[in-house]
Amino acid sequence: MTRRRELIVGPNFSGRSRALRALLRETSFLPASFFVGPYAEAALSGISSTIADEVQIYRTTDAQSLRPTYAPIDFDALADRKPQTLSGGEQVLLALHCFSRSAFTAIAVDTALEQLDGANRTSALACLERGDDFQFSVALIDNRIEPPFANWACRERKPEHPTYICDFSAFADALVPHKARAITIRDLHFGYRPGRAIFAGTDLMLEPGTAHRLLGPNGAGKTTLLKILVGVLRPLAGRMLLDGETYEPWRTGNRAIALATQNPDHQWCGATLHSDIARRRSVLAARATAPSDERLSLLARCLGFPSLDLHLYELPLAARKRLSWLWPFSGALPWIMLDEPTIGQDSETRRQLAAIVGRLCTLGYGVIFVTHDDDFAARVPHRVLAIEEGKITSRQQIAAGLQ
Amino acid sequence: MTTLRQGPITPNGAAGFGLILIGATIAAAAPGLAAVAVIVAAFAAFEVRGASGRAIRRSLVLVVPLAIFMLIVWVGIVGRSPAEIAAGGVGSRGAAFLHVALIASRLFVVVCTIQLIAARFAHRTPLDFIGVLRVPVAAKRLFVLTLSLVETLRHAIDRAHTALIACGLLTHGASIRNLANSWVLVQTVWLTAITIVTGRLRDKWPVEHTLGLLDHALAQGEQRSLSRGDLVWLPAAFAAAVLAVVVR
Numbered sequence: 300m301t302r303r304r305e306l307i308v309g310p311n312f313s314g315r316s317r318a319l320r321a322l323l324r325e326t327s328f329l330p331a332s333f334f335v336g337p338y339a340e341a342a343l344s345g346i347s348s349t350i351a352d353e354v355q356i357y358r359t360t361d362a363q364s365l366r367p368t369y370a371p372i373d374f375d376a377l378a379d380r381k382p383q384t385l386s387g388g389e390q391v392l393l394a395l396h397c398f399s400r401s402a403f404t405a406i407a408v409d410t411a412l413e414q415l416d417g418a419n420r421t422s423a424l425a426c427l428e429r430g431d432d433f434q435f436s437v438a439l440i441d442n443r444i445e446p447p448f449a450n451w452a453c454r455e456r457k458p459e460h461p462t463y464i465c466d467f468s469a470f471a472d473a474l475v476p477h478k479a480r481a482i483t484i485r486d487l488h489f490g491y492r493p494g495r496a497i498f499a500g501t502d503l504m505l506e507p508g509t510a511h512r513l514l515g516p517n518g519a520g521k522t523t524l525l526k527i528l529v530g531v532l533r534p535l536a537g538r539m540l541l542d543g544e545t546y547e548p549w550r551t552g553n554r555a556i557a558l559a560t561q562n563p564d565h566q567w568c569g570a571t572l573h574s575d576i577a578r579r580r581s582v583l584a585a586r587a588t589a590p591s592d593e594r595l596s597l598l599a600r601c602l603g604f605p606s607l608d609l610h611l612y613e614l615p616l617a618a619r620k621r622l623s624w625l626w627p628f629s630g631a632l633p634w635i636m637l638d639e640p641t642i643g644q645d646s647e648t649r650r651q652l653a654a655i656v657g658r659l660c661t662l663g664y665g666v667i668f669v670t671h672d673d674d675f676a677a678r679v680p681h682r683v684l685a686i687e688e689g690k691i692t693s694r695q696q697i698a699a700g701l702q
Numbered sequence: 703m704t705t706l707r708q709g710p711i712t713p714n715g716a717a718g719f720g721l722i723l724i725g726a727t728i729a730a731a732a733p734g735l736a737a738v739a740v741i742v743a744a745f746a747a748f749e750v751r752g753a754s755g756r757a758i759r760r761s762l763v764l765v766v767p768l769a770i771f772m773l774i775v776w777v778g779i780v781g782r783s784p785a786e787i788a789a790g791g792v793g794s795r796g797a798a799f800l801h802v803a804l805i806a807s808r809l810f811v812v813v814c815t816i817q818l819i820a821a822r823f824a825h826r827t828p829l830d831f832i833g834v835l836r837v838p839v840a841a842k843r844l845f846v847l848t849l850s851l852v853e854t855l856r857h858a859i860d861r862a863h864t865a866l867i868a869c870g871l872l873t874h875g876a877s878i879r880n881l882a883n884s885w886v887l888v889q890t891v892w893l894t895a896i897t898i899v900t901g902r903l904r905d906k907w908p909v910e911h912t913l914g915l916l917d918h919a920l921a922q923g924e925q926r927s928l929s930r931g932d933l934v935w936l937p938a939a940f941a942a943a944v945l946a947v948v949v950r
Contacts, residue, residue, distance in 0.1 A: 320909075323909055330911075331909065331910055331911045332909055332910065333910060334905065334906050334909040334910055336901075336905050336906060340897075340898050340901035340902050340905070340906070341901055341902065341905035341906045342906075343906075344906065344907075344910075344912050344915075344916075345850060345853075345854065345898070345899075345902045345906070346846055346847065346850040346912065346916055347828075347829060347850070348827070348828045348829075348849055348850070348853055349827045349828065349829075351827045351829075351830075352827045352828060352829035352830075355827070355829055355830070355919055356829070356912075356915050356916055356919045357915060358919075360922075378827075379827075381853070383853070383857045383860070403910075407909065526864065526868075529867065529868040530867055530868075530873065530874050531863065531864050531867045531868055531874065532874070533874050533875070548873075548874075549873065549874035549875060550873060550874070550875050551873065552867075552870045552872075552873045552877070552879060553867065553868060553869070553870045554870055556868075557869075558868040558869075560864070560865075560868070564861075564894070564897060565861050565864055565865060566864075566865050566868060566869070567865060567890075567893075568865055568866060568869055568871060568886065568890060569889075569890075570893055578869070578871060578886060579869045579870075579871075581871075582869060582870035582871055583870075612893075612897050626869075
């Protein structure tokens with residue numbers, strides 16, 4: 300049987316995921332395909348309690364189906380861990396590991412590789428490239444690959460109808476200034492398990508009016524640091540200061556940082572955009588920075604959403620991801636944290652988002668972003684904060700376009 | 703015919719042991735419950751050994767808050783036992799206390815039995831444990847899916863916490879704010895759990911036929927026969943069950 304490598308390309312909302320599903324009904328992808336969706340719900344089976352069980356469900360014993368095992372991480376050493384405790388990128392690597400040990404003769408990947416760091420992304424693409432050698436077909440959606448892509452057939456999708464059309468210039472004009480205070484972290488210690496420190500005596504200084512890029516391989520602790528900063532996790536030791544004043548969001552509640560999570564569905568506080576916003580605003584009470592409905596409606600319209608009465612879970616994933624920026628960019632809080640903000644976004648949206656982040660810094664906000672998208676990062680003047688062996692090292696300011 | 707092997711208790715023996723004891727616990731009055739508790743304690747001492755402490759601690763963590771809640775309701779608010787209410791008598795807080803103590807003790811024995819069996823087979827993964835049980839594949843699938851639902855709920859709780867703490871509605875530690883927004887947490891957990899499950903059912907499972915893969919993985923489990931260890935614990939559990947039913 301002919302083995303195929305199909306890259307589905309096009310802008311957001313052009314029906315790429317639908318095209319992927321249609322492709323999976325064609326001969327080369329039957330009777331079943333392994334599926335790696337954008338986030339854990341659609342990347343892992345969801346029926347296993349441990350990593351060992353996840354591998355066991357997919358593992359084949361048929362000698363004819365065996366192919367080289369893809370294992371960028373030693374999953375055997377993590378056998379007892381729950382799959383959900385892995386980072387987003389590690390979950391994608393686990394899914395690819397399971398595929399490599401399965402008897403599936405086809406795999407479909409929907410934007411999942413965008414969560415991988417440079418080295419893992421290269422190795423994952425190399426693994427998929429070897430479909431010809433090991434007799435499997437591949438269907439791929441990836442916003443960071445521009446066609447033509449050597450040895451891959453490209454299916455280009457055109458915008459079907461005008462939905463979620465953004466007006467980023469109006470959005471940038473609607474942003475309001477803010478005065479962020481410097482965040483200082485001293486002697487931070489954190490680990491999920493005894494004896495396995497993620498941060499060991501880390502010091503960090505975050506300046507307002509500056510974008511900071513958290514950099515590190517998958518599983519290094521980037522999202523963990525963001526969770527500590529907003530108070531979701533409590534450090535084992537260390538101090539956090541806002542302009543020299545003690546700040547303990549894990550005890551007093553987060554009142555400084557707006558977080559847009561990697562998976563947008565991890566940040567909703569309601570089923571509709573309106574209820575989500577109402578609950579967020581209730582925390583700010585009478586604070587002057589609490590954005591009004593009118594202002595949020597205006598920003599939502601600029602992002603392509605006609606009203607606040609939207610049912611969040613009925614929207615496409617790319618639209619939910621875009622909506623996840625609404626609250627952080629509304630001026631409600633002075634610090635903005637963006638965890639992989641460009642996942643699932645086409646090149647034009649990523650370019651516009653970079654400009655918005657740059658503008659926010661000039662307006663006085665402090666920004667921290669986590670991304671493996673070097674093209675996006677190169678467009679934002681930023682300081683690199685590299686997580687290496689439990690420490691964070693700050694590197695020089697990178698000028699836009701020079702990285 | 704089932705052949706008898708040398709060796710310690712097997713998953714099938716442990717499952718039977720657990721089911722008999724749980725059934726007996728539910729049916730037992732106070733004296734019978736003591737007989738069941740003796741067998742559970744012996745199982746902890748001889749089969750689980752060092753890991754027993756952790757299993758017992760976990761059981762206490764689960765049962766004590768429920769027991770406190772029941773004490774508040776039955777002893778503090780109602781002030782009579784259900785039997786006294788049914789009889790239309792005046793009743794006493796002492797009787798209500800005894801009622802709560804019996805319910806909480808039963809609950810503790812049930813939870814502790816499950817925790818001890820889990821600790822005894824901690825070296826096996828859940829799929830591995832369920833795979834070797836001598837029950838139809840449909841029943842094994844039901845066990846695995848039930849476990850996965852528990853994991854999904856735990857994941858949903860984690861996700862909802864992240865969302866609500868990040869936006870300031872909750873705090874990591876105990877606070878009045880948490881109490882005030884507890885209903886929002888409940889809503890968010892359910893919404894999250896439902897969307898996780900629907901996402902899985904819509905995107906992943908139909909493309910992969912994931913349940914078919916699960917059946918295949920479960921059918922591969924080695925169907926192990928009973929061991930001599932089982933022949934110690936199964937009759938012991940059965941004897942405790944008889945005592946629990948007979949001695950009132």
